[in-house]
Amino acid sequence: MWLIIALFFIALMGGWLSTHWLLFLCLGLSFYLAWHLYNAYRLLQWFSHPKKITLPEAVGIWGEIFDHCYHWQQRNRKRKRKLSTMLKRVRRFTAAMPDASVILSAEQEIEWFNKASRKLLGFRSPQDLGQPIVNLIRYPNFRHYLNHYQQQDSVKLVSPINPNMMLRINIVPYAGHRYLLSARDVTQLHRLEQVRRDFVANVSHELRTPLTVIAGFLEAMTDSDDESLKNWQRPLFLMNQQVLRMRSIVEDLLLLSRLESENYQIVTEPVLLAELLEEIYHDAEALDQENKHVFILKLDPELALEGNAEELRSAFSNLVFNAVRYTPEGGEITLHCYQDERGAHVAVSDTGEGIAAEHIPRLTERFYRVDVGRSRNQGGTGLGLAIVKHVLNRHGAQLHIESVVGKGSLFRCDFPLHAICKSI
Known part of the structure; x- marks a missing residue:
């Protein structure tokens, strides 16, 4: 402001001495405008080449502008040095x-x-x-x-x-x-996993023959008319039950080993879900003669998937038979298959005791049981949901589980849209 006042005063004095007021005012204004343009040009040159040209100096408002630019430049340099240091640390970290x-x-x-x-x-x-x-x-x-x-x-x-x-x-x-x-x-982990799979498959395969032999002798002894074996009927019956349970575990382990094998190729075909679930429903009815559950079927008669029929039968059978085992007498079991904008879905729900939330993430682990004693009494092997998970993974599907203690559970298999057959 003082510069403006001084310039205006000089123009007035020149106009008063020469009596050309307008000329001196125009000269003063032109000088003031030229001074601004000169400093603006200096600032533009510095912005264009900040590394080659030193920040100019000036008085008045341009001095304030240059001063602010100088402090901004210093802050920017500090920020760049800090970012450069951090970038070097990140690069060293990622390189290591x-x-x-x-x-x-x-x-x-x-x-x-x-x-x-x-x-x-x-x-x-x-x-x-x-x-x-x-x-x-x-x-x-x-x-x-x-x-x-x-x-x-x-x-x-x-x-x-x-x-x-x-x-x-x-x-x-x-x-x-x-x-x-x-x-x-993950080479080492992959090798250890392969060793585990091979060990389980080999041991399961080796157990098959002796269990078959034992089961045959027990069956022969149970059906024998020999009087000396009459007192052994109860022990023979219990031994036969345990042998059957062991054979069921061995068969499930062999199936899991095949599903996990990288060389086990999936052979797909169009599978009509309604037909498959009706067959499983009839098998479940035969299993459920004592508890008399109420079965509800909600099946889309035209829904078909591109998949392996035997693997899908194994997965859905495990879900349905689990519902039969763990639903109290007279309870409801619903089989539902349908499709929507996300894909195809097969849901098995029941009105059983339900499962606490902390157990749900681990249900698909091998041999994991919520209630060990009750599961064994019901004839479960602890491998059913693990088989379901592997079958669904091979078909690009996912298992969704919902459960409320005291109200029941829902097990839903979600298949992608591309797995649906357009016609069969």
């Missing part, structure tokens, strides 16, 4: 990680990867930067996971550069439309 980390763009192109990606995935820098990820990891199951990662937690596949290395890959969206892909070496 044993897991491969890859940043993908919205178009699923590689933007950055760490050192572990070279070892696990065979990526090279800078050749692979900007490449679509599917050009470097060429597996159909990976491509499917990339398009359906919201419905699938992870995918396990062989390393692209080492056939003896097994990787588990996860994809997490972040920062809008970018993705973080992480790959972990």
